[in-house]
Amino acid sequence: MKLEQAAKQLEALGNPTRLQVYRTLVRAGPNGLPVSRVQEKLGIPASTLSHHLHRLILTELVTQERQATTLICRANYTAMDALLGFLAEECCAEAGCAAASGEQAA
Amino acid sequence: MKLEQAAKQLEALGNPTRLQVYRTLVRAGPNGLPVSRVQEKLGIPASTLSHHLHRLILTELVTQERQATTLICRANYTAMDALLGFLAEECCAEAGCAAASGEQAA
């Protein structure tokens, strides 16, 4: 994963409202939730929610799928794994620590 | 971990320059690096770096320790673990998935 991409995703998650939206979707699981359902849960204006969802979608943290008039939103678990991996990877790469990926410890 | 705190940390990591700084420190391991060393590695003005380090310190992602005239910066691995945990926790809590923490699957 590129640093720029990771930064974009982290920035997207760095807004309390968006983080709430994202967490709501993560909790919802693979079935996802309609936009309106998320709005109900969080109690924020539709336009604000739409903006935030857009950001999350642009960074590929969330996907949307149309089902008739409602849009189903889902957390992109693959993207989350990649992001978590990026943060943890190369931990102590130049020093060697217990949590280091390989067995290149000192 | 509180959502607000997590959002602050994610926001702190959401800037490309800061993410670079943080990664540099993560790679450096428990011994940390002097500010000047980070500056050399990244080639950014001292004032800019100081500004970003300050943000990282405020969010507890980085710590500083004085050694004579130089300041040693270290990634706070405990904080990182907590943040990663926060993102992963309650995955599919309302649906149940393979990666779910407990055995409360449907």
Next chain:
DNA sequence: TCGTTATTTCGACGGTACTGGAAATATGGG
């Protein structure tokens, strides 16, 4: 005390984010 190195604080500018109401668009039903 004075000078030197390391680092932060100050000040300013341009840019971009967050928010939310109103209007526009998309989809399906009658």
Next chain:
DNA sequence: CCCATATTTCCAGTACCGTCGAAATAACGA
């Protein structure tokens, strides 16, 4: 075709961010 529902786009205002040069501060040695 017209309506109703779901969602987005448009617009605007306030606020905060990122950047960096210059000046201030911290710590040490002579």
